[in-house]
Amino acid sequence: MVINRRILTLDEFTIQQMRAFPHATGELASLLRDIGLAAKRVNVEVNKAGLVDILGDAGAVNVQGEDVKKLDVYANNQFMGVLKHGISCAGIGSEELDDFIAFDDPVSNNSKYVCLFDPLDGSGNIDVNVSIGTIFSVYRRVSPLGTPAVREDFLQAGIHQVAAGYIVYGSSTMLVYATRRGVNGFTLDPSIGEFSLSHPDIKCPDFGKIYSVNHGNFFQYEKSVQDYIQQCQKKNKDTGGPYTQRYIGSMVSDLHRNLIKGGIFMYPATIDKPKGKLRLLYECNPFAFILEVAGGKATNGKQRVLDIVPTELHQRSPLFIGSKGMMEELETYLKA
Numbered sequence: 340m341v342i343n344r345r346i347l348t349l350d351e352f353t354i355q356q357m358r359a360f361p362h363a364t365g366e367l368a369s370l371l372r373d374i375g376l377a378a379k380r381v382n383v384e385v386n387k388a389g390l391v392d393i394l395g396d397a398g399a400v401n402v403q404g405e406d407v408k409k410l411d412v413y414a415n416n417q418f419m420g421v422l423k424h425g426i427s428c429a430g431i432g433s434e435e436l437d438d439f440i441a442f443d444d445p446v447s448n449n450s451k452y453v454c455l456f457d458p459l460d461g462s463g464n465i466d467v468n469v470s471i472g473t474i475f476s477v478y479r480r481v482s483p484l485g486t487p488a489v490r491e492d493f494l495q496a497g498i499h500q501v502a503a504g505y506i507v508y509g510s511s512t513m514l515v516y517a518t519r520r521g522v523n524g525f526t527l528d529p530s531i532g533e534f535s536l537s538h539p540d541i542k543c544p545d546f547g548k549i550y551s552v553n554h555g556n557f558f559q560y561e562k563s564v565q566d567y568i569q570q571c572q573k574k575n576k577d578t579g580g581p582y583t584q585r586y587i588g589s590m591v592s593d594l595h596r597n598l599i600k601g602g603i604f605m606y607p608a609t610i611d612k613p614k615g616k617l618r619l620l621y622e623c624n625p626f627a628f629i630l631e632v633a634g635g636k637a638t639n640g641k642q643r644v645l646d647i648v649p650t651e652l653h654q655r656s657p658l659f660i661g662s663k664g665m666m667e668e669l670e671t672y673l674k675a
C-alpha cells in the first residue's frame with residue numbers, strides 16, 4: 340500500500356514547526372488549530388450564503404459606522420467562541436466589537452496570546468458571490484500570566500506580532516499564515532475537511548505587473564500618489580510598465596493575489612478619509628507582517644507600518660504594500 344504523506348495538514352505542520360523550539364509549549368499550534376476550526380465553520384456558511392437567509396445587512400452599524408452584514412456577526416461569533424473555549428487565547432479584539440474582550444476565566448487568564456481579527460473582510464462583496472476573507476493577528480501578551488488581558492496587550496506595534504494570517508474564501512478556501520520563520524499556505528481539502536500544505540514558504544516576487552487601488556478616489560489622493568498611479572499606466576521598459584490594474588475590493592483577495600504574483604496594493608489617505616480607510620490593528624499590521632516575512636514591504640506613506648505604535652483599537656492608517664522593488668519605486672514618488 341502506498342501511503343501519501345507528502346502533504347502535511349495544518350496541525351501536522353504547526354506541530355512539526357514547534358519541535359524546532361525545545362521550550363515551546365504548543366500554545367501557538369493550538370491557537371492556529373482553533374483559528375482553522377473557526378475558519379472551517381465560517382467557510383460552510385460562506386459557501387451557502389446564497390441559499391439561506393443569512394445574506395444582507397444585520398440591521399446594525401459597527402463601531403466605525405458601517406453596515407454590518409449578517410455573516411460578519413456569524414464569523415465574529417465563531418472566532419470568538421472557539422478562542423474563548425481554547426487554551427491559548429487570553430482575549431480578542433475585533434472589527435465587530437466596540438472594545439477588546441478579556442475572556443477572564445482561569446484557563447484564558449493563563450494563556451500567553453491575544454488575537455485581533457477582521458472576522459469578515461470584503462463583506463460588501465458577499466451578496467455578489469465575490470471572494471471574501473478573514474484576517475488575524477497574534478501577540479504575546481505583555482500583562483502577567485494568571486491575570487485578565489488588558490488594553491496594552493492589544494495596543495502593541497505590529498513588529499511584535501508572533502504570527503499573522505488570513506483565510507480567503509475563494510474558488511478554493513485557503514489559510515495562509517506567517518511567523519518569523521516563513522509564510523505558508525494551506526488549501527482546504529473539502530473531502531477530508533483539513534487545511535493541507537499547498538504553498539510552502541511563500542515568497543513575494545520583488546517585482547510584479549499588478550497595481551491595486553480604488554481609481555474612483557483618484558482625484559482625492561495627494562499629488563505624489565496620483566503621479567505614481569499615472570507612472571503605473573505608462574510604457575516603461577525599466578519597470579515593465581504599463582502595469583495591469585486589479586482591484587477586487589476585498590483586501591484579502593487583492594493581497595493574496597499580489598503576494599503570489601507580485602504587485603502593489605494601495606489604500607491611500609483621501610480628502611474624505613484623511614487617515615485612510617483600513618484599520619491598523621487587524622487589516623494593515625497582519626498583512627504588513629506577512630508581506631515583510633515574504634520579502635515585501637509595507638508603509639503608511641511615511642513610515643513602516645510595523646513600527647507604528649497604536650493608540651486606539653480601531654485606528655485607521657493609509658496603506659501601501661507589496662513587492663519590494665515596486666514599493667521602492669513608489670517611495671521615490673512619496674519622498675519627492
Ligand code: AHG
Pocket residue numbers: 405434457459460461462463553588589590591616
Ligand atoms: P470590511 O469588509 O472588513 O469593512 O473591509 C473592506 C475593505 C477592504 O477589504 C477593501 O480593500 C476596502 O475596504 C475597499 O474599500 P473601497 O470600496 O473604498 O475601495
Ligand code: MN
Pocket residue numbers: 457459460461622
Ligand atoms: Mn476589512
Ligand code: MN
Pocket residue numbers: 411434457458459460461462
Ligand atoms: Mn470586516
